[in-house]
Amino acid sequence: MKPYVIEGPAQICFSGGRTSAFMLHQILAANEGLPPDCHVTFENTGKERPQTLDFIEECALRWSVPVHWLEWDGFLEGEPQSRPCFREVNFHNAARHGEPFAAMINASTMLPNPVKRMCTINLKIRTGSAFMRSLGFREWDSVMGIRADEPLRVARMRDPARDNTSGVPLLPLATADVSKRDILDFWKRQPFDLALDPQGDLGNCDLCFLKARYKLVRALINEPERAVWWIEQETKRSGTFRKDPPHYRDLLRAADFYRRQLSLAFEEEDGDSSVTDCYCGD
Incomplete structure (x- = not known):
């Protein structure tokens, strides 16, 4: 079993956290670089903490891997039910004051909530999907950093009834039986790390309404x-x-x-x- 050996087309979802960064590192090591037709994406909402953005840029530079910085840029037909538009930015000009998030709220005329997580759906999932479709792909794997010690998330992603139009979930960390402890141990051995609370109390998105x-x-x-x-x-x-x-x-x-x-x-x-x-x- 080689969970980190992947074939394209694939979207490697990089949230900017330690877990997805570990996953990316393992994929690069197992494939001796980024495999053909595999694209690393980070969907920026403008509400990520600056330490997260710094960490993404450092991973990209240290590991010589291109990361596509994407931002939601409106609905294609002007309606929340339609596909989103996106723009590609970089570390230097990425939004840092919640601009994509606020624009999406205005276009949707409502606030996201725990039941209707429009922020995740539009700013993250559908924006990444729009990017992959812009490259000409109609089907692809969505490689996500979900660990083995997150069984509910694993089960949800692997549910046969799940809508996979935004990519078929591929969960190498769950397959490799990786836990949070494994992730933290890995980063203790590295010459750099995400400059945020190791227990994740702050998270990548500042003041996310899902937090306690x-x-x-x-x-x-x-x-x-x-x-x-x-x-x-x-x-x-x-x-x-x-x-x-x-x-x-x-x-x-x-x-x-x-x-x-x-x-x-x-x-x-x-x-x-x-x-x-x-x-x-x-």
């Missing part, structure tokens, strides 16, 4: 400015990214509260070691 509330608040304690874009989108649509509250404005307030409490606790600790601990989370 406490993770979003934790991120906003350190980077409150990241809430601005999300608050603007909810305000424009008079809605929320999730049915269950809170709004991003409320998440920011919670982060501000905890930041003040932590600051006060540290000040009291420095000034008087006898002060009782602050239980601001109770």
